[in-house]
Amino acid sequence: SDTLLPADTVETAGQTSRSVTVIATATEGNASAAETVLADNGTVEHQYGAQIQATVPQHNLSALGADPAIAAIREPREPSQAQDDFVSEGLDPINAQSVHDADVTGANTTVAVIDFGFNPNHSPIADDVVETRDFTGDGISAGSTTHGDGTAEIVADVAPDTELILVSIDTGVEFATAAEWINQHDEIDVAVASLAYYGYPQDGSSIIGDAIETGAQSDTTWVVAAGNHGDGTHWYDTELTSDEDLVEFEDGDTCNWVVTEQSFTATLQWDDWDNTDQRYGLAVYEYDPASDEFSAPTVSNVNQLTGFSPWEQVTVSGTGVERVYCITAFADTTDEEVTLDLFLRESDTNLAYASPERGITVPATH
Secondary structure (H helix, E strand, O other): OOOOOEHHHOOOOOOOOOEEEEEEEEOOOOHHHHHHHHHHHOEEEEEEOOEEEEEEEHHHHHHHHOOOOEEEEEOOOOOEEOOOOOOHHHHOOOOHHHHHHOOOOOOOOEEEEEEOOOOOOOHHHHOOEEEEEEOOOOOOOOOOOHHHHHHHHHHHHHOOOOEEEEEEOOOHHHHHHHHHHHHOOOOOOEEEEOEEEOOOOOOOOOHHHHHHHHHHHOOOEEEEOOOOOOOOOEEEEEEOOOOOOEOOOEOOEOOEEEEEOOOEEEEEEEOOOOOOOOEEEEEEEEEEOOOOEEOOOEEEOOOHHHOOOOEEEEEEOOOOOOEEEEEEEEEEEOOOOEEEEEEEEOOOOOOOOOOOOOOOOEOOOO
């Protein structure tokens, strides 16, 4: 979640020369001024609307936070890869061969594939790559390339005569900037992204959704993954939870149980994006059935009342031995009904209480 504090109360763990990448939100009407302040103190990498991505010395965060042009500073939001397996055998279920036999092979089309990174020389796609574009600043191959290469390979399998443009991104601001670039190039017929972002509204109003919607005015068709949460890794409910009370997941149970030996990430968000005056927290306990005891929790409890987005996130490291975990959500300051969504990510197991509805993730929600 937003692990750096709101701009007017930014704190650092001592003075250090270490540089950190942050997302700064400009105060209304001050995007240009905020960009100038960040450029004077570091390097501005991308800007989309009021969101500015910059790398700055950590010891400068307090000074930046005191500037009236900056409303809040947070860590970047990074996506999960929304596709687990890559199999060319998938061509048979969609009857792709019959389409190929009809001479529909993607000739004279250009597809941009967006992902963390690529190896343009990956043999199944190398002959189809006509351009690469890096928005991370680290190079097209700097991030993990397995997922990107696999996604591009599926495109090449389905449309073997298409031309590929490989686009590397990481943060949400980088994705929005890349989408803006794609929509400005009419020669790109299709854009493909098999990624899922969290900590953004699910009604299409995120900066990512806004950037893709701009494509409606261009000739680019967007094809994006719905996410991997239709199989028991998402829960939601609409409720009013009294202050300091635990959220009830089902039949009075305030634990949403997970049994796994692997690492996982739990993300809680709620639909209070415009006002941010409802505050919830998220905690994960390890539970020992033999002793009926809970460990000390790992907690995420950012103060949304000071301007942070309505979401919390906890990552638990796997032990290699099967453990039982209790995921809890608690109301800190609430006075109205909201819809809460809980996502289980990077997991080999499901939530005890799950619902596929509302499980579609950004950018598919646009």
